[in-house]
Amino acid sequence: MSWAWGIVWPALLLTPALAAQQTDLFERDVKPLITANCLGCHNRKIRMSGLSLASRQDAMAGGKRGPVLVPGRPAESRLLKVLRHQDAVKMPPGRMLAAGEIDRFERWIAGGVVWPEEAARAAPKPNHWSFKTPKKPPLPPVKNTAWPRSPVDRFILARLEKEGIAPSPEAPKTTLIRRAYLDLIGLLPSPEQVRAFLDDTRSDAWERVIDGLLASPHYGERWGRRWLDYARYADSDAGSRDEPRQIWRYRDWVIHALNRDLPFDRFVLEQLAGDLLPQPTDDQLIATGFHRNSVLQIEAGTDREQYRVEAVFDRVDTTGTVFLGLSVGCARCHDHKYDPITHREYYRLFAFFNTSDEWGNDRPRYNARLHNLHQVHAPLLEFASPEEIRRRDQLVDRVLKLEDELEKIRRESGRRTGDPRAKALDEEIKTLIKQVPRFESSMIMRELPQRRDTHVFLGGDFLSQGERVDPGTPSFLHPFPGGASATRLDLARWLVDPENPLLARVTVNRIWQEYFGRGIVETENDFGTQAAPPTHPELLDWLSVTFVESGWSRKAIHRLITTSAAYRQSSHARRDLQEKDPRNYLLARQSRLRLDAEIVRDAALSASGLLAPRVGGPSMFPPQPAAAMQASQVKKTWTASTAPDRYRRGMYTFFWRVTPHPSLVVFDAPNSMTACTRRTRSNTPLQALAMLNELAFHEFAQGMAERLVKEIPAGGEPRMRRAFELCLSRQPDVSELERLRELLAAERDDLESRPEDAEKLVRADPSAGAHAIELAVWTALSRVLLNTDEFMTRE
Numbered sequence: 001m002s003w004a005w006g007i008v009w010p011a012l013l014l015t016p017a018l019a020a021q022q023t024d025l026f027e028r029d030v031k032p033l034i035t036a037n038c039l040g041c042h043n044r045k046i047r048m049s050g051l052s053l054a055s056r057q058d059a060m061a062g063g064k065r066g067p068v069l070v071p072g073r074p075a076e077s078r079l080l081k082v083l084r085h086q087d088a089v090k091m092p093p094g095r096m097l098a099a100g101e102i103d104r105f106e107r108w109i110a111g112g113v114v115w116p117e118e119a120a121r122a123a124p125k126p127n128h129w130s131f132k133t134p135k136k137p138p139l140p141p142v143k144n145t146a147w148p149r150s151p152v153d154r155f156i157l158a159r160l161e162k163e164g165i166a167p168s169p170e171a172p173k174t175t176l177i178r179r180a181y182l183d184l185i186g187l188l189p190s191p192e193q194v195r196a197f198l199d200d201t202r203s204d205a206w207e208r209v210i211d212g213l214l215a216s217p218h219y220g221e222r223w224g225r226r227w228l229d230y231a232r233y234a235d236s237d238a239g240s241r242d243e244p245r246q247i248w249r250y251r252d253w254v255i256h257a258l259n260r261d262l263p264f265d266r267f268v269l270e271q272l273a274g275d276l277l278p279q280p281t282d283d284q285l286i287a288t289g290f291h292r293n294s295v296l297q298i299e300a301g302t303d304r305e306q307y308r309v310e311a312v313f314d315r316v317d318t319t320g321t322v323f324l325g326l327s328v329g330c331a332r333c334h335d336h337k338y339d340p341i342t343h344r345e346y347y348r349l350f351a352f353f354n355t356s357d358e359w360g361n362d363r364p365r366y367n368a369r370l371h372n373l374h375q376v377h378a379p380l381l382e383f384a385s386p387e388e389i390r391r392r393d394q395l396v397d398r399v400l401k402l403e404d405e406l407e408k409i410r411r412e413s414g415r416r417t418g419d420p421r422a423k424a425l426d427e428e429i430k431t432l433i434k435q436v437p438r439f440e441s442s443m444i445m446r447e448l449p450q451r452r453d454t455h456v457f458l459g460g461d462f463l464s465q466g467e468r469v470d471p472g473t474p475s476f477l478h479p480f481p482g483g484a485s486a487t488r489l490d491l492a493r494w495l496v497d498p499e500n501p502l503l504a505r506v507t508v509n510r511i512w513q514e515y516f517g518r519g520i521v522e523t524e525n526d527f528g529t530q531a532a533p534p535t536h537p538e539l540l541d542w543l544s545v546t547f548v549e550s551g552w553s554r555k556a557i558h559r560l561i562t563t564s565a566a567y568r569q570s571s572h573a574r575r576d577l578q579e580k581d582p583r584n585y586l587l588a589r590q591s592r593l594r595l596d597a598e599i600v601r602d603a604a605l606s607a608s609g610l611l612a613p614r615v616g617g618p619s620m621f622p623p624q625p626a627a628a629m630q631a632s633q634v635k636k637t638w639t640a641s642t643a644p645d646r647y648r649r650g651m652y653t654f655f656w657r658v659t660p661h662p663s664l665v666v667f668d669a670p671n672s673m674t675a676c677t678r679r680t681r682s683n684t685p686l687q688a689l690a691m692l693n694e695l696a697f698h699e700f701a702q703g704m705a706e707r708l709v710k711e712i713p714a715g716g717e718p719r720m721r722r723a724f725e726l727c728l729s730r731q732p733d734v735s736e737l738e739r740l741r742e743l744l745a746a747e748r749d750d751l752e753s754r755p756e757d758a759e760k761l762v763r764a765d766p767s768a769g770a771h772a773i774e775l776a777v778w779t780a781l782s783r784v785l786l787n788t789d790e791f792m793t794r795e
Helices: 002-013 016-037 056-061 078-083 099-110 116-122 151-163 173-184 191-199 205-214 217-230 248-259 264-276 282-292 304-324 343-353 386-413 420-435 488-495 503-516 537-549 554-562 575-580 597-608 662-666 685-693 695-711 716-728 734-753 755-761 769-786
Strands: 380-382 441-443 454-457 465-469
Touching (some): 016 099, 078 099, 173 554, 191 716, 205 554, 217 248, 264 282, 282 380, 282 441, 304 503, 503 537, 662 685, 716 734, 734 755, 734 769, 755 769
Antiparallel strands (some): 380 441
């Protein structure tokens, strides 16, 4: 009791209004700075110089150099001197926080060092903001009533006006339309689409563009790829063998569900428990592939039960991350360190998935010669007649029995070859294997006829079983009505209950993140007590409630955001924001975002004119370096697809988990081993080298050159302008035109002296050498434009 009192006393000594202000100051302004700048070295594990800033208790204890905080007395607090570089120790190492950021620390110390999550943790019931069902707040008043275009703008502008910051002006129309196309469908607008928007003087011209993009079949591809990150989608098992799996129909289900704006609550329910719905359709069964995307180890000698359990762990952790925004996996071995999820409650969640059918020790082994993956990957939805499936199963059973006999003969004879009985049996097996039919299928979820008992695993070890538990949910969230016989369908219904305080918040936050580069809650995968506080909490709750009220329509949320003035702002950096808001938390401007790995390819395909626009279908194999598959223990072949599949969108690239396509890796695509809710964005020399030298991108440059020569026969400046429009959706300025002229002249001079090199650069077989030189020159220019920072960036 005295410990809890010592932690919360500053807030209790303040008036309720001042305590609320200090709490808001810490959550909004101080805690993110501590997380970003201090906790890497000063946490409970590392404790550099003996100091941890993981909690108020730790911070008040100080370190080897003594106390760092004196509540209510900033001048006596060594932390401020360290941050202002007025001490022998200067923090953060090698740099200094902005003056405004240090001022926040000073105000926080002057207010008593309020650290509210410690008080919440000491309380008998969790009181964290994200664990309370959101209520729809009123739209805040603003002074500049002319700026808002969407209700979300009122929340953004009210905060900016409070801080004395003006929003940025609207971006140029060419920037806006390129931004919208990349954000909503992941493709570039054509020059004709840009021109039509520039010429459209109607007051709702922008809204018409947005509505058209939301209706595009490519919308489902762009936003489906993001959902596949959450679903850890891949075309192979991982593990040492990394065998291929058939699950692309799940990817297509996601695309089509998004295109028809399937209500999000139904979208969730069908993925978690479509197989448990009354008389489920094939589509509802395919949807359950969401939880069949876990990795699978089928190497001979492995304990299949261990990897079955690992798959269940993955499903529990993914469910917590994707639908609750909580790191429930931390409770696998013990009670969660920060959030009110107990070790026992983790295994109550585990129980929902522990009753699913799965390849285990009771199933036929994997035979590398037979490739009986249909048994390993079962349960499956197979696209064949019952008679065909029965014949296949009989042949496979016969082969496996003969394999056992063959192995027995070899053991008895003590040799692998030379025994006539073994030779005859081996020939029979080979003949039978050739007769085994192969069917198209999709991995699905299915319940066992009899439920498995679920026990708490002591220390997370599946061999150390503790008490038996029934299915259930964390007690600190809304009530769960199910009992001991509850199923995944009951869990899914609990998740999409409007009383769930997390699902809508987590979902709209991730949508927001895609448009502004950061969520309203920056820690998009952690809404627990260690989460970054929402920068605009009222906006988050308003969007969450609106999402549910709209019938869980994601397109409605996309439209609210993309029609806002906040979204339409310029992304140009501003000097005044460097001091007041260097990381753009207040959204006084837009953010420049490097394109995702797949969209870098898609944008190049758009500009080149090579894009094959077909939506859905099996994965394809674009060209890649010959050595790319050598990292796999079991060598795989990669035969590049031919047109038109060769020029399909990046999301259809066959994804081997162990040896993913190099261009996806170099542009930070996730590894698909676990759910990824936010991609990293890097800028490295390897990316430039890939854009310049990889065969696929060179083909895009060749295709663009052919397009330019065909569309603008006269060449010269009109063709240069067309190239600029195709890549950057705008006209070049005078200096850019001059640099392009210099590039063209240099390339032409070089290639005319070495015409044999020109023929190596072009894709087509030209009828005359002069034509080859022309195509090669424009291929070189196309490579340059496709490799610019502006091309790979969404402004």
